[in-house]
Amino acid sequence: MSDKGSIIYLEGVIVDYDGFKALNNLNFIVNYNELRVVIGPNGAGKTTLLDVICGKTKPANGRVIFGKDIDLVGKREDEIAKLGIGRKFQAPSIYSNLTVWENLDLSLKRDSKGVFATLMSKPTAAERAKIGETLETIGLKDVPFRRAGSLAHGQKQWLEIGMVILQDPVLLLVDEPVAGMTDKETEQTGVLLQTLSEKHAVIVIEHDMEFVRQIARTVTVLHEGTVICEGTVDNVQADDRVREIYLGRQKVAHA
Secondary structure (H helix, E strand, O other), rough: OOOOOEEEEEEEEEEOOEEEEEEEEEEEEEEEOOOOOOOOOOOOOOEEEEHHHHOOOOOOOOEEEEEEEEOOOOOOHHHHHHHEEEEEEEOOOOOOOOEEEHHHHHOOOOOOHHHHHHHHHOOOHHHHHHHHHHHHHOOOOOOOOOOOHHOOHHHHHHHHHHHHHOOOEEEEEEEEOOOOHHHHHHHHHHHHHHHHOOEEEEEEEEHHHHHHHHHOOOOEEEOEEEEEEEEOHHHHHHHHHHHHHHHOHHHHOOO
């Protein structure tokens, strides 16, 4: 936990889809430089939580406070992104026909020039250094000029994470990052997310409980749009409500 306090705080948030409450009076708080994992069964509200934070979904009620006192409710997605919130979706979204380096170059936080103008211009020494540092962080320093579309699945995920962190977010939202990955890729992704939490607050939505155990310090369990349990992996897996509605007694017994 950081002594800076909370970076994101949701209070009494309701998202209602024609009577179905995707989020139901949700209270949720994450601190600076915290790695938080959110789990829950399908339909629990996990993705909706991220949608509300990044402005894709507008809550019917409640507050979403970023930093000291910025209420995100009513702000556009681009405005929220500029405040320092970056999102990595489940499916990688990269420029497949461009190189790894070009993808990262396009993602640098700079005045908007457009794709063509950016590719035609030369990055500054500081920008090249930043791309190089990012390549090192995401484990792609040996393939900077490989076409992004030819990367392995895990490498594509890491590339997009690099593209997001080059926007300088203080809060990073990551949705099911290890889906479809090999065991080795999953392990490397866990190390990457733990490394990123040294400079960013990170919220990870995940189903893979082995991966959750690898990375989690605090786990939040959602069910029917509200928090039912929060704590360490061991505490969460021992909770009777979690056993009943999500993990299943047999699965927990063998975890």
